[in-house]
Amino acid sequence: MENSEGIIERLKKDTVLGAEGYLFELERRGYLKAGPFVPEVVLDFPDAVKELHREFLRAGAEVMVAFTYYAHRDKMKAVGREKHLELLNRTAVKLAREIAGEGNALVAGNLSESWKYDHTRPKESEKIVRPMFEEQVQWASEEGVDFIIAETLDYVGEALIALDVIRQTGLPSMVTYTPILEKSRDGYTWSDACRILEDNGADIVGLNCGRGPNTIYRFLKDIRGSVKCFVAAQPVPYRTTDKQPYFQKLQEIGETSCAFPVALDPFLHTRFEMADFAVKARDIGVNYIGICCGGAPHHVRAMAEALGRTTPSSRYSHDECMQNVSFDGKPICDVD
Numbered sequence: 342m343e344n345s346e347g348i349i350e351r352l353k354k355d356t357v358l359g360a361e362g363y364l365f366e367l368e369r370r371g372y373l374k375a376g377p378f379v380p381e382v383v384l385d386f387p388d389a390v391k392e393l394h395r396e397f398l399r400a401g402a403e404v405m406v407a408f409t410y411y412a413h414r415d416k417m418k419a420v421g422r423e424k425h426l427e428l429l430n431r432t433a434v435k436l437a438r439e440i441a442g443e444g445n446a447l448v449a450g451n452l453s454e455s456w457k458y459d460h461t462r463p464k465e466s467e468k469i470v471r472p473m474f475e476e477q478v479q480w481a482s483e484e485g486v487d488f489i490i491a492e493t494l495d496y497v498g499e500a501l502i503a504l505d506v507i508r509q510t511g512l513p514s515m516v517t518y519t520p521i522l523e524k525s526r527d528g529y530t531w532s533d534a535c536r537i538l539e540d541n542g543a544d545i546v547g548l549n550c551g552r553g554p555n556t557i558y559r560f561l562k563d564i565r566g567s568v569k570c571f572v573a574a575q576p577v578p579y580r581t582t583d584k585q586p587y588f589q590k591l592q593e594i595g596e597t598s599c600a601f602p603v604a605l606d607p608f609l610h611t612r613f614e615m616a617d618f619a620v621k622a623r624d625i626g627v628n629y630i631g632i633c634c635g636g637a638p639h640h641v642r643a644m645a646e647a648l649g650r651t652t653p654s655s656r657y658s659h660d661e662c663m664q665n666v667s668f669d670g671k672p673i674c675d676v677d
């Protein structure tokens with residue numbers, strides 16, 4: 342089937358399922374370094390990136406997000422690869438496009454927060470941040486992305502710059518904040534922060550990363566109640582709590598070091614819990630549902646199936662009886 346329908350047409354018809362978490366998954370697979378989290382893997386191991394795109398596609402993801410997260414000039418300079426900046430950005434879109442063509446997926450360009458924005462010096466910050474966004478968006482649009490996602494933003498001011506740069510291409514825009522704190526770093530509630538984006542022409546607004554389903558939900562409800570445009574939600578699949586509301590805070594009792602970013606495994610949600618999130622999010626009117634850091638293809642497949650879909654990898658989904666494997670008539674977990 343030809344993917345003649347763009348993101349807006351798809352969202353008008355039904356929930357769209359996304360999938361992210363490339364940094365964390367490729368780190369776990371040994372292709373990317375935790376800390377700098379720069380996606381050099383796009384140039385160094387393109388097959389690894391393509392394989393993860395393919396696994397998300399087979400699990401039901403409808404959008405292949407070009408892996409250009411943190412592939413902006415400042416980060417590339419920090420790892421000594423500024424000269425590969427353009428090549429990396431263009432290659433990432435080509436890889437996503439190639440795999441999207443194996444199914445009926447769209448390709449999204451991707452911007453991340455720059456770490457260079459300072460809301461106490463908005464004009465000076467913009468002079469640094471805007472050109473970084475402009476070059477990435479230009480390369481993405483020249484490579485033919487279907488829409489552009491700007492994500493993990495903490496400042497309304499920086500989000501508005503990203504939005505403006507995206508809108509100049511004429512492509513649909515999706516702009517999402519990471520709700521680590523109760524408000525944006527420049528002092529807006531998340532629902533106000535999203536409403537400001539809508540007022541400035543964003544097509545899709547919402548939240549991604551930082552919080553797990555347990556602690557992101559109330560913000561999503563507020564946002565859904567305050568904007569008319571499409572809403573996106575891509576939480577991390579970790580068991581965040583009121584005491585440890587975002588995944589950078591997670592720590593096991595008695596431990597002195599943070600679980601973030603490389604010891605988060607004990608906090609990982611099951612596929613069933615992420616499937617429950619997908620249904621709950623859809624039921625409150627979230628239009629674009631996905632997953633962020635920590636997410637893996639098995640989560641995405643369970644989310645797709647919970648939304649009533651059958652995916653290429655559903656052929657290998659567990660049989661119902663496997664949830665209660667029995668031995669001598671007892672569930673296996675009750676056998677001593």
Ligand SMILES: [Zn+2]
Nearest residue numbers: 550551633634
């Ligand atoms: Zn994330």
